Amino acid sequence: MIAETNAIKSVTDPFDRLASLLEDCSVMVELLEMEEDEEQIRQGEKELSSNMKQMEKLFNEMELKSLLGEKFDANNAYLSINAGAGGTESCDWASILYRMYQRFCERNGFTFSILDIQDGEEAGIKSVTAHVEGPYAYGMLKAERGVHRLVRISPFDSASRRHTSFTAVDVVAEIDDTVEVEILDADLRVDTYRASGSGGQHVNTTDSAVRVTHAPTGIVVQCQSERSQHANRDKVMKILAAKIYEWEMDQKRKEIEKFYDPKGAIAWGSQIRSYVLQPYTMVKDHRTNEEVGNAQGVLDGEILPFIEAYLKDKRKNA
Numbered sequence: 001m002i003a004e005t006n007a008i009k010s011v012t013d014p015f016d017r018l019a020s021l022l023e024d025c026s027v028m029v030e031l032l033e034m035e036e037d038e039e040q041i042r043q044g045e046k047e048l049s050s051n052m053k054q055m056e057k058l059f060n061e062m063e064l065k066s067l068l069g070e071k072f073d074a075n076n077a078y079l080s081i082n083a084g085a086g087g088t089e090s091c092d093w094a095s096i097l098y099r100m101y102q103r104f105c106e107r108n109g110f111t112f113s114i115l116d117i118q119d120g121e122e123a124g125i126k127s128v129t130a131h132v133e134g135p136y137a138y139g140m141l142k143a144e145r146g147v148h149r150l151v152r153i154s155p156f157d158s159a160s161r162r163h164t165s166f167t168a169v170d171v172v173a174e175i176d177d178t179v180e181v182e183i184l185d186a187d188l189r190v191d192t193y194r195a196s197g198s199g200g201q202h203v204n205t206t207d208s209a210v211r212v213t214h215a216p217t218g219i220v221v222q223c224q225s226e227r228s229q230h231a232n233r234d235k236v237m238k239i240l241a242a243k244i245y246e247w248e249m250d251q252k253r254k255e256i257e258k259f260y261d262p263k264g265a266i267a268w269g270s271q272i273r274s275y276v277l278q279p280y281t282m283v284k285d286h287r288t289n290e291e292v293g294n295a296q297g298v299l300d301g302e303i304l305p306f307i308e309a310y311l312k313d314k315r316k317n318a
Contacts, residue, residue: 010135067311072173073139084166091120093165103301110134138173143310146272172246189213195224
């Protein structure tokens with residue numbers, strides 16, 4: 001109920017704010033028409049300009065929310081990043097994407113909590129799973145599901161050659177108990193292990209981390225964010241239910257090939273977006289042809305243009 005209320009407020013509050021700003025602008029225009037003092041006119045025009053910029057920002061936010069009407073769009077999300085083939089290069093690319101999504105969440109008021117992270121052998125990360133909380137977190141982030149390709153001069157290559165790296169991003173909606181997902185105990189393999197990250201003496205000295213493998217789908221979920229094995233297992237089962245539900249929907253829609261090739265390879269030809277840092281800078285989404293020249297800005301979390309283009313394209317083709 002609280003989540004539903006927050007989702008509704010995230011739509012109505014900007015509307016109320018927009019209406020209030022519109023009224024303020026209307027009053028300001030009337031006052032400026034009667035004002036004769038040049039200094040007061042300059043101050044009034046400055047305030048009017050500021051209000052109009054706020055109105056434009058709110059309108060854009062409302063337009064984006066209008067594209068988020070599918071089931072679960074208003075829900076929280078689980079975001080996973082997995083490095084592809086390529087060793088250190090791909091692990092480093094995974095860590096760059098990890099930071100990009102952290103910054104995006106900070107910019108948009110979402111809470112980003114790490115549930116599990118596996119460091120790379122030399123640098124970067126092999127994989128990370130995060131819980132993203134906030135109204136319409138899933139609706140916004142579902143556009144990121146797929147393989148992301150990076151082209152750059154490698155900082156790990158002494159010859160300074162250009163390298164291409166691939167990393168897969170998966171996003172599923174957090175679902176509640178009203179959504180029925182059948183999970184049989186006989187289909188599960190549960191492993192426990194010692195948490196690898198920092199988190200206090202208890203976390204680092206007991207097998208509190210949990211990994212669950214679902215045999216029918218091959219889905220593997222793990223969590224080490226909590227101090228107790230029981231709490232980690234509870235979180236794992238919630239993520240597993242969400243991933244199985246998304247997997248079942250993929251099977252029904254026959255659209256899994258949109259995100260990965262038939263073998264699920266994280267490699268050439270399967271990318272949804274390319275980030276080119278050398279010999280020029282450009283980020284291009286191959287589904288919508290949306291392009292942004294400020295690659296560093298994108299990697300700092302400015303991915304809204306791609307999300308908006310994806311949502312608009314999806315609605316147009318619906």
